[in-house]
Amino acid sequence: MKNAHTDQVVGLLTQHLSQRNEEVERLTADLKHLHTEFNNSKDNFVTYFKEKPKSDIEVPKHLKKIIEKAKKDLNLDTKNFYNIAFVGHTNTGKSSLINAIRGIDDGEKGAAPVGDVECTMVIEPYTFADPQLKHVKIYDVPGAGTISHDALNYYR
Ligand SMILES: Nc1nc2c(ncn2[C@@H]2O[C@H](COP(=O)(O)OP(=O)(O)OP(=O)(O)O)[C@@H](O)[C@H]2O)c(=O)[nH]1
Ligand SMILES: [Mg+2]
Incomplete structure (x- = not known):
């Protein structure tokens, strides 16, 4: 009887841990995606601004x-x-x-x-x-x- 109860608890904990693992994996993937997006935006920013302006501003x-x-x-x-x-x-x-x-x-x-x-x-x-x-x-x-x-x- 005791063993059956222990098995049930272990089963529930394992299921819980596996769900948490999936969540962590999902969040890690999201973070990686955000990091890539951030780096791409930064690269675009640098590419756009790294040379000095081609001409002076035009003023109406x-x-x-x-x-x-x-x-x-x-x-x-x-x-x-x-x-x-x-x-x-x-x-x-x-x-x-x-x-x-x-x-x-x-x-x-x-x-x-x-x-x-x-x-x-x-x-x-x-x-x-x-x-x-x-x-x-x-x-x-x-x-x-x-x-x-x-x-x-x-x-x-
Ligand atoms: N919740 C939240 N608070 C922010 C955010 N950005 C700034 N704050 C807070 O808002 C307050 C005002 O931020 P500032 O950056 O000084 O605002 P400002 O537009 O420069 O203000 P002025 O110099 O008076 O024109 C500070 O307490 C910041 O910590 C944000 O994205 N979210
Ligand atoms: Mg300010």
């Missing part, structure tokens, strides 16, 4: 003045760099996203400051340690919808 006539001012104020070099800005409402994760893309933790030296209260106060450029991305600058921009940056003017 009516924006020439404002672009010239922005270039001067931000020391913006559109001939040698791809300049990418992250804009959006405050507290929506712009700075966190920049840190993630650059592969550094929030709070690490050189990371964009991250926080729950209006955090980024001035436009700040960030570069990549990877020499293949030496022609890319990403700009962390203050968020909209605050007293200092009201949403209407911000998006304009």
Whole structure:
């Protein structure tokens, strides 16, 4: 009787373990897939940006003045760099996203400051340690919808 009971318990445990194993195998396959996708995206990113821009940006006539001012104020070099800005409402994760893309933790030296209260106060450029991305600058921009940056003017 005792043996039959033990056999039953062992049987149930074996079945449980086998189900868990299948789950782990499924998750491992998913992770591998995500890893491959991530690497492919990163390769595409690097391939696209590794050479400097072929030409300077084309500025529509009516924006020439404002672009010239922005270039001067931000020391913006559109001939040698791809300049990418992250804009959006405050507290929506712009700075966190920049840190993630650059592969550094929030709070690490050189990371964009991250926080729950209006955090980024001035436009700040960030570069990549990877020499293949030496022609890319990403700009962390203050968020909209605050007293200092009201949403209407911000998006304009
Ligand atoms: N749950 C969750 N929280 C996030 C995510 N990304 C960022 N956060 C948190 O959201 C808060 C604001 O993140 P920031 O990256 O500073 O947001 P921001 O858009 O740069 O904010 P401003 O500089 O004020 O414009 C922080 O507490 C982050 O930890 C996310 O994907 N999910
Ligand atoms: Mg920010």
